[in-house]
Every structure is written in structure tokens, then in C-alpha cells.
Amino acid sequence: MDEKLLKPYDPKTTENRIYKLWEESGFFNPDNLPDDRKETFTIMMPPPNATGTLHMGHALFLTIEDIMIRYKRMRGFKTLWLPGTDHAAIATQSKVEKEIYKKEGKSRYDLGREELLKRIDEFVEKNKNIMTSQMRVMGASCDWSREAFTLDEKRNLAVNTIFKKMYDDGLIYRGNRIVNWDPKGQTTISDDEIVYEERNAKLYTFKYSKDFPISISTSRPETKIGDVAVAIHPDDKRYEQFVGKEYDVIFCGVPLHIKIIADKEVDPEFGTGALGVTPAHSIIDWEMADRHSLPRPQVINEYAKMSIGGENLLGKKTTEAREIIVSWLRSENLLEKEEEVKQNISTAERTGGIIEPLPKLQWFIDVNKPIKERDNKTLKDLMREPFEKEKIKIIPDYFSKTYFHWVENLRDWCISRQIWYGHRVPVWYRSTTLTAGKEEIYVGMKTPGNDNWKQDEDTLDTWFSSSLWTFSTLGWPEKTKDLETFHPTDVLETGYEILFFWVARMVLMSQYALGEIPFRKVFLHGTVRDIKGRKMSKSLNNGIDPLDIADKFGADAGRMALVVGTAPGTDSKISEDKIRGYKNFANKIWNITRFISDNVDENDFESSIQNKLTKEFYEIAEEITADMENYRFHLASEKIYQYVWHRFADEIIEESKKIIKNGGKKAEERKIALALIWAECLKILHPFMPFVTEEIWSMLPLKEKSLLMVEKWPS
RNA sequence: GCGCGGUUAGCUCAGUUGGUAGAGCGUGUCUUUGACGUAGACAAGGUCAUAGGUUCGAACCCUAUACCGCGCACCA
Secondary structure (H helix, E strand, O other): OOHHHHOOOOHHHHHHHHHHHHHHHOOOOHHHOOOOOOOEEEEEOOOOEOOOOOOHHHHHHHHHHHHHHHHHHHOOOEEEEEOEEEOOHHHHHHHHHHHHHHHHOOOHHHHOHHHHHHHHHHHHHHHHHHHHHHHHHOOOOOOHHHOEEOOOHHHHHHHHHHHHHHHHOOOEEEEEEEEEEEOOOOEEEOHHHEEEEEEEEEEEEEOOOOOOOOOEEEOOHHHHHHOOEEEEOOOOOOOHHHOOOEEEEEEOOEEEEEEEEEOOOOOOOOOOOEEEEOHHHOHHHHHHHHHHOOOOOOOEOOOOEEOOOOOOOOOOEHHHHHHHHHHHHHHOOOEEEEEEEEEEEEEEOOOOOEOEEEEEEEEEEOOOOOEHHHOOEOHHHHHHHHHHOOOOEEEOOOHHHHHHHHHHOOOOEEOEEOOOOOOEOOEEEEOOOOOOOOOEEEEOOOOOOOOOOEEOOOEEOHHHHHOOHHHHOOOOOOOOHHHHHHOOEEEEEEEHHHHHHHHHHHHHHHHHHOOOOOEEEEEEEOOEEOOOOOEOOOOOOOOOOHHHHHHHHOHHHHHHHHHOOOOOOOOEEOOHHHHHHHHHHHHHHHHHHHHHOOOOOHHHHHHHOOOHHHHHHHHHHHHHHHHHHOOOHHHHHHHHHHHHHHHHHHHHHHHHHHHHHHOHHHHHHHHHHHHHHHHHHHHHHOOOOHHHHHHHHHHOOOOOOOOHHHOOOOO
């Protein structure tokens, strides 16, 4: 017997050593796996943001994905789990900017583009190293030789290649359109990066001037100096007579020319049933301006300050301007009603800034344009189809409905960002005397030359590069062997909160660029919450660090605590008590081994197959295998736990003590059965608790054995 | 407003196609048995949110209601 077994199991002295053993074996890399493996199983790791260290959410996805990979590896698949990190453009830049401002009092403009990028690179490099070592601590059996970063050279080539292709196909266009502007982060953001916060607001009802015939309601009076029309519903009898008429008014010192229009977007039930149209500062109004050929004066600038008006307004913050206008309305006796309403305010997910809709010249992806190369389907079609035809299945499947709903409501995707960190828009401009004042545009992989060409200042939405992840990681646009072998990937395992951000866009890009789906299954996990059900966050200081858990209880215990009883798509609560329970389980496994570890000849295992206990075990093993195949890891883990502790240890071993004590043939038979079942249990336990099982495996007195991680799954 | 989840033991949650309700933690009593006290044995504890329906049979299927959570839209 190994002397280590005489003491309680100590994950601290074991886990690091075991991980090194695995890494040195080379088996993380599918090219090095034993036997001739044909069927592949591939997972692209959702790259964690390079903004910090890993938290329990990361620990959860690492655990689930590692379970899938280890299981398939033991089933003889050529398994690839490709790790990486995400440059997370806005999140990373704003974090570094904050740090620099705090320490040195300098803004990004003080530092300049080059210096800021240098600082961010250093920050990211540091975090990447921390994060990859954390992944190792969790036992992640991913292929480090293929590690990728969303902003490295290869991924940049993929980004530029697809940008050019989409531009040439007319799917990427530059347009002056209303966008979500974040005055705090000084950048645009996409619709999906908005979070709504409910707040109390006031709804004001008033007339522009005394002789104006219609009253309107708004919660943002300051935008009204940008009004060009009043819209009513076409069927609204109350205002019918005014449609088509035009009025000139002086509104708080600003001359306005107001046309009365009829538009079906207007809700006759809301407020007065008449809506002041402000094309430059409201998405709906912008679209109305399209339909009715209205001008679009901008009255608010990028700093959320008034850009028009007299001395009283010019340069004032929107909130100040609001009060000024309201008091003007009061003094002019134009204000008719003031009521408290609940309102959803759009804020930027990353910076918390209040979104100001503004017209800006930006790059967009057209989701409604027919693509010749793809049978005239639109990008929207390409996103929807694989789910409709069930080429891609979502687990749990009820998320499909949410997905369809989202695709239906999808608008063109604004992909340019006014920040410096990220893939720079691969477009160059120049205007020379030759071009007669008109700007010349070049879209390509690199600058067309030094003569007056200037690259677009903007960078791309971080999700643009992440959306290529399943194939950019495999070397696309080059036709690599990896791409041929491993794409489409098998499972995308991620959190439900990025179903749209990421999952949908990967489908879009893969369908468009390769004409094939990026993955066959989408496995969605929930959010890991604290014991009170709150999200873990820095401000609440209720986070649990996976490294602390690994240190205190062992990574195996942490993994089990995360996976047992956590059904796909549902949130879970984690507590130290739960984790402690699985630390005890690891010790249990250890002690069982101490009892079993008599020398047994594995050639006798064959004789034990018909044994009642062995048969019972294989029935349970079969159930567990079915759970594994159907992504019910929360059940599989619980079943093996139940069996090992409460059936095998509590009952079978107890009963075996007497039998073995009595000696004879029965004792020998029992010993063989126990050894066989135990070896098989370790295999089933391995994907869940890889460290302790591998350690025990190395001590088992079996003659023909490799690492447990490449042993054959019992079936 | 539209949609999606949830409501099961004191707490946290499982329950795969409808067939006598499960686990962990906690609680109580007992056991220094030779794998393990990080343990073992035994036990208490549930009209499965409510009301109807389908069925021989419902935690599970259908309808409605209530409450909790979430997504989308509106947000003039």
C-alpha cells in the first residue's frame, strides 16, 4: 500500500503535481492522443475578458466544459478544447483608463493613442497569465498549444478579411444614423450593450407656443428645441384637420418650424396622442424623418450638452437645460400638466453612462440585405435557419424562443467604436486635389501606401472579433487542417446572458463566412450566486475566489459543488458548506481506496462480470452514461456520488468485511469484484473530480494502465 | 404590453418519456465495529403555490389565478 494513503487526502500537495503530469503527457493536444482516433469532439472555450481574474462563473464553465471534454476523451474521441482570452475592448480600456486616472491623474488624451495602447497591452498580458494559471488550478484539460487571443495577429487577419468580404458584398456600410452614444465612455455602443434602469421621471404636457393648436407630452423638454414636426396617428379624428399644416414658433428663444404629420407609429392613447418629432435624438423619430423627409437638426452634442440655443441654453448640460425650459414654459403659461411616471432609462453596460441617442457617421452591418452567395438569404435568415431546422439545438430548449424573438427584432448592427483598444477599422481615406474634394476610400488588409492615406480612427465592437471565434481559432482564413478537422465544433458552452451578444453572432459569421454552422449544440449555464441569491459583485464584496476554494477545499470539491444539482440554464447558489461536503467526499474516495487496495490480478476481472454486484454497478453506470450523453451532468454527478458513498461504501464494503474475514473462495471473489467496481467508479468520477481520481489511479496495483484521463470509459 | 422561467422537507435544490416523493446541509438519538469521526446506524420532517380539467393513475400534461425572477418592447 502506498504510504500516502495512510493520511487523509491532501489536495494541496496533489493537484499541482497531477496537473503537471497531464500537461507533460501531451494528451491535452488531440494530435497526441493514443490510438487512432477518428471522431472529433471540439469545444472552443468562451474567452474570458482580459480585465481581471477569474470568478466563480468562470469556474463553473471551466468545470462543465472540462467534464464534457474529459468524458469524450475517455470515450475515444479526438478531443480539442481550445482556450483563449478576449480583449474586451471597451471594458478593458475603461478599466485601464480609470486606473491611470486614479494613479496619475491623466486621461487617455494626455497619454495619446500609442502610450495608452502600450499600457493596456501590459495590463492584458499580466491578466492573461493570471487567468491561464487559474484555469490550470481548476484542472482544465485544454490544449495550451493552440491558445488564442481575440486581438492577436492571426485573429486580426481573420477580422480584416471578413470585414473586407462583407464590405465588398455590401453588407458593411458607413452611414450617418442615429446611434446609442455613451457620453461617459465617449463611444457608440450596440443595442445589446444597453441596460435599462427604471427611474422616476416627470412627463410634461405643453404647447410650443400660445397659438400652436396641439399639446404634446415629453419627459425630455430639452430635446424639443430640435423638433421639426408633430406626429399624430392617421386615424386620430381629433387632429385630422391639422395634418399637412406648418407652423413657425419661437420655443424658449429658438425658432422652430413645425409640420404636422400623420404616422402610424404614434400611439393615440399615450399623453395627448400627439408626439413632438425630434429626429436627431430619438430612434423612432429618426425613422419618421425618413418617411416624411424631415430635417434632422442636432441640438445635443457628444458630451450631453446643448449645442444650439441662446445664451441661456448653449453649452448647458441636458439636465440643466431641461429645468431652464420647464421654467420658461411655466412663465409663459404653456405648461399644462406635470405628472410622475416610471421610466426606463438606457444606460451603458460598461460605464453606466446615460445613453444619448445621436446621429453619427458609423459603420454598420446590414442584417436585411440578400446575399447572393447564400441563395439570397439575409444575415437574419442565416441566424434563424439552423435553429428552425434543428441543426443547432439549445439546451435547455426553451431558450430557442427567446432567441427567435431577438432575431425578429434585430436592427442593423453598429460595429464601430470610438475607442482605441481593439481591432482598428481596416479602412483608409484620402482626399487629394485629384479626387476633387471627394474622399477616396480603401478597404483592405493593410494601408495602400504612405501618400496621404489615413486609417479610420475607430475600432470594432469587441463582439465582431468574438463572433469569428469558432473558426478564427482554427486558422481561418487559411485553409488549415485544423479547420477541416474540427469545424463545425460540437458544443458551445456559455452563459445564457450572452445568447445574443455572442451565440447569435457566431452563427451569423460562421454561416456567412464558411457557409456552415459554428456548433451543433449550445449548452447554457446559469449564474452562480451567493448564498442569499445575489449576484457576486465587487461592490457587494460577496464574491468567492475559485483559487481560495481550491486552496481550502481542493479544486475537485469546488467542481463537484458547482455541478451537482445545477440544471442547465438555471442559476445556482454556492456556499462553503456545500463545497466542504465534497471535500469530505474526496476524502471518502481516498479511504475507500485504502480498504480496496489489496493486490488483485486484473486478469480475474473477467470472472467477475457476472457477479451480482458488478451487474448492479454496470446498470447504474449505464444510466450515468445516458445522463452524460444528454448533458445531464447535474444528475450524473449526483448518481455516482450516491452510489460511491451510500451504496458502495456504506453497504457493499460493510457487508464485505464479514465475507472477507471468513476467507475462502467467496472472499477471493468478493475482493475481485470490489477491485473491479472500484476501478470503474474512479473512471466515472474522473471527469468530475479529475485530481483525486488520477492520484488514486496512479497508486492502484494494476499492471496495464496509462493515465486515468485516457482510460476507457466503462460501458 | 409581449414572451420565458420558477413556486417540492427548516435551508439550498434535484426529480430524464405521468406509475408508492429524493439528495445535500441542518436537527434528534445511538455507535471509540479493524477504510474513513472529514465517519457509521437509525429517526423526525412534504395536502409538490392555489383552483379546476384530462387519465386507471398527475410534482410531471391542459386551463385559469396568485406571487417571485428574467428577457424584449415601449419609454412622446
